[in-house]
Amino acid sequence: MSTSETVTFTVRPCFCGARTIAKHVTTQDNPLSSADIYFTIECKVCAPEWRLEHGHMVLRSSETEYLDARKNEESTYKPLYSLVDSLVEGYLSRFGAKSKKAELAEMTRLGITSLSYAQYLKHRSEGKLPTQACYGLRNRPWLSELATAESLDNKLEKLLSAYKAAQQATKNAAKKIVRKKIA
Structure with a gap:
């Protein structure tokens, strides 16, 4: 059985400046596994207005x-x-x-x-x-x-x-x- 560990990094402040954009990296102790990486918007103001897509934040209203x-x-x-x-x-x-x-x-x-x-x-x-x-x-x-x-x-x-x-x-x-x- 393998175990996993998730580390969260602050990538940048969100656009309103109240919170951050976070990068989460989950790794397994199994050497054959790769890391799972995903981003989140940690702000309740920005999250409904923006979405994440391929390393970019996309303004929902502009779509x-x-x-x-x-x-x-x-x-x-x-x-x-x-x-x-x-x-x-x-x-x-x-x-x-x-x-x-x-x-x-x-x-x-x-x-x-x-x-x-x-x-x-x-x-x-x-x-x-x-x-x-x-x-x-x-x-x-x-x-x-x-x-x-x-x-x-x-x-x-x-x-x-x-x-x-x-x-x-x-x-x-x-x-x-x-x-x-x-x-």
Whole structure:
């Protein structure tokens, strides 16, 4: 049985100056164990306003715009994904591969999957569809041809444009998040 020891260090004063940011290091007497290190905000004023993330303190109130933008990005992706998935599914059913190997070879040729044959067999044995192993947006020219053939090219472009705008809004909002290094 091993024992552990936790040592707490003061890293810096918190932002209001009332308390501190603490670093806790827990070690085992077992030479094969590594140390567990974590930080805490020891201040009741700062803790609700800030959170710790990868060696930084993040101001929670500055994340609101980012979180909203991220939700919007996810909601604009859903109809795009649905359209792309239906286009890929239609193509694969028309292609009519004779085997899973031929199916994967076609998806690989198109550049819409990165699975190996073993991974693809596992994927299919789990009951997943071939389209779930694909990401049709990896081959935009091919996808555009499929959409044009089904008179969905305008819809595809509109959804892609909305998604790109939402991604850009998320990136811009992420830049506004207030982060301060702990140490």
